[in-house]
Amino acid sequence: MSSNHTAKSPNARVSRRFAALACAIVACLPNLAVANPQIVVDVNSGQVIAHEDAFRKWYPASLTKLMTAYTTFKAIRSGELSLESIVVMSEKAAAQPASKMYYKPGSKLTLDSALKILIVKSANDVAVAIGERVGGTLDNFVARMNADAQSLGMTSSRFVNPNGLPGKGQYTTARDLAVLAVALRRDFPEYAGYFSLEGINTGKKEYPNYNLLIGRFDGADGMKTGYICASGFNQVSSATRNGRTVVSVVLGADSLGARADISAELLQKALTTPRAGPRLESLAPYGPGRDAVADISAEVCNPQARKVRSEGRDEAGRMKLLSPYIHEMGRPPRTVFAGLIPGSEPVAKPQGSATANEIANVPIPKPRPTF
Numbered sequence: 001m002s003s004n005h006t007a008k009s010p011n012a013r014v015s016r017r018f019a020a021l022a023c024a025i026v027a028c029l030p031n032l033a034v035a036n037p038q039i040v041v042d043v044n045s046g047q048v049i050a051h052e053d054a055f056r057k058w059y060p061a062s063l064t065k066l067m068t069a070y071t072t073f074k075a076i077r078s079g080e081l082s083l084e085s086i087v088v089m090s091e092k093a094a095a096q097p098a099s100k101m102y103y104k105p106g107s108k109l110t111l112d113s114a115l116k117i118l119i120v121k122s123a124n125d126v127a128v129a130i131g132e133r134v135g136g137t138l139d140n141f142v143a144r145m146n147a148d149a150q151s152l153g154m155t156s157s158r159f160v161n162p163n164g165l166p167g168k169g170q171y172t173t174a175r176d177l178a179v180l181a182v183a184l185r186r187d188f189p190e191y192a193g194y195f196s197l198e199g200i201n202t203g204k205k206e207y208p209n210y211n212l213l214i215g216r217f218d219g220a221d222g223m224k225t226g227y228i229c230a231s232g233f234n235q236v237s238s239a240t241r242n243g244r245t246v247v248s249v250v251l252g253a254d255s256l257g258a259r260a261d262i263s264a265e266l267l268q269k270a271l272t273t274p275r276a277g278p279r280l281e282s283l284a285p286y287g288p289g290r291d292a293v294a295d296i297s298a299e300v301c302n303p304q305a306r307k308v309r310s311e312g313r314d315e316a317g318r319m320k321l322l323s324p325y326i327h328e329m330g331r332p333p334r335t336v337f338a339g340l341i342p343g344s345e346p347v348a349k350p351q352g353s354a355t356a357n358e359i360a361n362v363p364i365p366k367p368r369p370t371f
Helices: 014-022 061-077 111-120 124-135 138-152 174-187 189-196 256-271 303-311
Strands: 038-042 048-052 086-088 108-110 199-201 206-208 220-228 232-241 244-253 335-337
Touching: 038 174, 038 256, 048 174, 048 256, 061 111, 061 124, 061 138, 061 174, 061 189, 061 220, 061 232, 086 111, 086 124, 108 111, 111 124, 111 189, 111 199, 124 138, 138 174, 174 189, 174 220, 174 232, 174 244, 189 220, 206 335, 220 244, 220 256, 232 256, 244 256
Parallel strands: 199 335
Antiparallel strands: 038 048, 038 244, 086 108, 199 206, 220 232, 232 244
16 A cells, blocks of 8 residues: 555444544555545645545446536536526436435426435436436436546546436546546535535425535535445545635445545545645556446445444434544534425326316217228
């Protein structure tokens, strides 16, 4: 392990997490079977403070939605649409698997609300609806995502959908996600508030942010979490103190709490370390086997791993956080409205109702053809 790499984070056991936290930035852990890619970067200077397995290909899961947001922000800036543009739920969008809002086809919301739901709730149905609204078609939007990724220099990333659900040929790296995170902060500072929301409310229900650093780590102001079995628990984080902003990427953690703890360690390291290290764009690819996309389903989605994660929660079901840099919020999360346009949700036709072509719900027979 070279001197500018961080130590690998724990890959399968919550019981080893505290020891890993004590030495997350120095080489104090034995080599583990599964890589845990991570990187932390100073946004203003572009300097890499620490990194490990940063070029290992990984499934992005819902971190894909950061790319969806970037492409959408570009479309807004170009004048194609605005935050008040209407997003309509199509049948394809409504049919996406959870996590989702379960909106019915035809439901309408503003792009502003859709973006808040995308980032905070990580709703897969809303992600597809945004893609269709921005791109005209889903395929066109995905093509734009990939074009934007290439223009940013994300040389080891490919997207096949806007929500990060498992799909053949979809992958990224910690290095590429750092490039994207830095670009979001630099290119679209006016939209930074979307990533720092503590929660949203639809007028009927409240949803806290899945990012456990928001409101709990000093200076935390973004960005996104993601999870599928194949990728483990992923998180892109950002924090600002004294005018200095840093972003971190953690892939393949073993739980919600682990990805938050490791992210906090990386951010704290970067915020308290003088700017030093290679620039992100000049970081040379490294590491054996980096061209194969890692799949850690066997380590993450087995009965023992689920049991360990369950034991990592307190009596109220809250994830236990071990980092000394994460504190209790001490109050309910502050939420902002993000929901359907009032009155836009389609109303189901009552049972037994008759249309103009029906009497007592029985279709009028059509005349037989004349021979």
